[in-house]
Amino acid sequence: GQNIDQPTEMTATEGAIVQINCTYQTSGFNGLFWYQQHAGEAPTFLSYNVLDGLEEKGRFSSFLSRSKGYSYLLLKELQMKDSASYLCAVMDSNYQLIWGAGTKLIIKP
């Protein structure tokens, strides 16, 4: 079966760095995605990785290792507005997104 695993909840301090991990087992791979979802709102796109390595976009970076079925999202200089759920998703061989349950990130002052 297809499976995406990520921690249920994490807590970090404002100004710090946090790494959210995601492991996956899917039928085929056409890219890994990270989305941000604030409580009561729609998911919004953060990043896309299809090749191994690190993609940096401002305070956010995303890493992929296809051989290990592993990705992480790195958030630097945390701000209170970063409190949200972070969703990991993999596009399978049918070009459909398989979603993890999300990691709720709590930022404390």
Added chain:
Amino acid sequence: IAGITQAPTSQILAAGRRMTLRCTQDMRHNAMYWYRQDLGLGLRLIHYSNTAGTTGKGEVPDGYSVSRANTDDFPLTLASAVPSQTSVYFCASSEREGSYEQYFGPGTRLTVT
């Protein structure tokens, strides 16, 4: 309209009733999707459409139907609602099948009693 809109925002529905959730996008995207989101579970794909006139089944299609008469609209119908269909429903679109970014509507919170 800017992006994707969904209606209604929320709804309480008696079991056995028929309900259509509306979704409209103005980005001329070819692909559209319906997901449901339940606590502790990832988004699950109900139905999708890669282009106007075509639809396909996702992971959890039972009890739901869709149509895609034109590019902009993608309604989701519950023929006879059951309590297990209580969920938050998101409509999304992308330029085409396999595009790396999906744009989501604000969601419809549906409670079936």
